[in-house]
Amino acid sequence: MPLAEIEPVSRESTAAIIARQLREAIMNGSLPPGTQLGETELASQFQVSRGPLREAMQRLVSEGLLRSERHRGLFVIDLEAEDIHDIYSARLAIERAAVLRVLAGDQAAAAERLEEAVREMAEAPDGDGVSEADIRFHEVLVAASGSKRLVRMSRTLLIETRMCLSALRRTYSSEEERVTEHKRITEAIRDGDREAALSLLEAHMEDAVQRLAPGTTLLP
Template sequence: MVALPDIEPVSRESTAAVIARQLRDAIMTGALPPGTQLGETDLAARFQVSRGPLREAMQHLVSEGLLRSERHRGLFVIDLEPADVFDIYLARSAVERAALLCAFRGDREAVAAMLEQNVADMAAAADDPAALSEADLRFHEALINASGSKRLVRMARTLLIETRMCLTLLQSTYQGVEDRLEEHTRIIETLRSGDEETALHLLDAHMEDAISRLLPGRSLKGGAAAAE
C-alpha cells in the first residue's frame, strides 16, 4: 500500500452542497411549491454566490429527481402527478419492508425504543400540522437508518423528500392525530414482540391507507397498473 502523508478530513460543505441542501429543504417543506420556476439570477442574488456553484447545486437536484429541466424555459420544482404519488409509495413500501426485516434481525428493543421517541414527538406536535408531518417522516427515516444498510438509506433519501411533499395533502385527510399515532405504535409493538408477519402486514396497511387517502380508489396491491 502506498504511504500517504497525514490528511485532515474535509468537514466543510462546498458552496454547491450548501445551496443544494437549502433548496432541497425548501422543496421538502413546501417553501418552493411544485411547479415553481427557479431563476438563476434571482437565486444567485439571494444566495450571494456566482452562477457556477448555483448551477452545480441545481444539477444535483435534477439528478435526484426534485427539479425538472424544460428546454428554453429553465428549471422547475417537480409536480407530483397521481402516478408519481403512487410510485413514491410503491417504492417506499419496498424499501421500508426491507428495513423492517433488517430491524427484526438486529436489536429489536433498541429500534423499538428509538421509534417510540418519534411517536412521542408526533403526539407532542398534534396541534402543529407541519411539525407533525416532520415527526412522522422522522419515524420512517429512523426505521430505514436502523437497517444499517447504506444503500437502503441512499435509496430512501429522495423518496422521503417527495413523501414530505405528499404529507401536506395527506395531513388534511386525518380527523385527528390518534389514527396516525396508533398506526405507528402498532408497528412498534409487533417489532418488540417479534411478530414479523404482523409487522409487515401493518406496514403494508400503513402505506395502503396513505394511498387510499391521497388517491381514492387506488391500491398498491394492484401494482403499477393501478396508477394508470
C-alpha cells in the same frame, strides 16, 4: 495512494450551499411541486451572481428535483401518481424487509426506539414537527434492522419521501390519526406479531398512496 498525494478538503462552494438550501426548501414544501424558479429573484434573495445559482440549479436538475422546460425555465418536479406509486412501492419493500429482520432480532429494543419516535410525533407543536418525527420513525425502523444496505436504499428515497409527507399532512383531519397509525405498528412489533406488523405497515403505505393519488392502488 500515498498520503502525500491526497488533496486538502475544500470548503463548501457557494453553489453547493445554494443547492442545499433549495433542496431543503423543496423537501419541506416551501417550494411546492410545480413552482417555477426565477433566476433574477433567487439571485437577489441569495445575494449572489447568476453563475453559482445556475450551477446549483443544474445540480438539482441532475438529482431529478428540478425539471427544465424549453423557453420556460426551471420548475420543481411534480409528483405524479406513477411517481408516488413507485416511491411507496420501494419504501414498502425496504421497510417490510426491515420489519422481518427486526422481528427476528431484539424486537423489544427496536420497539422502545420506535415508541420514542411516536412520542415525538404526539408532542410535536405543529404539522412540520409531526412530519419530521414521522421521518425519524421510519428511519429508526430501517436502522433497527441492522442492515446497512436497507439503510442506504432508504436514504435514497429521503427527499421524495419528505415531499410526499409535506403534501400528505394536508390530507389528515388531525395529527392524531398519523400518530395512531405509527403507534399500532410499534405495538405489533413489541408483541412480536409478524402478521399484524406487516399488515399494518402495508395498510399505512397503501393509505398514503390513496391520499396522495386517489384511485392508485399500491397493493395487488
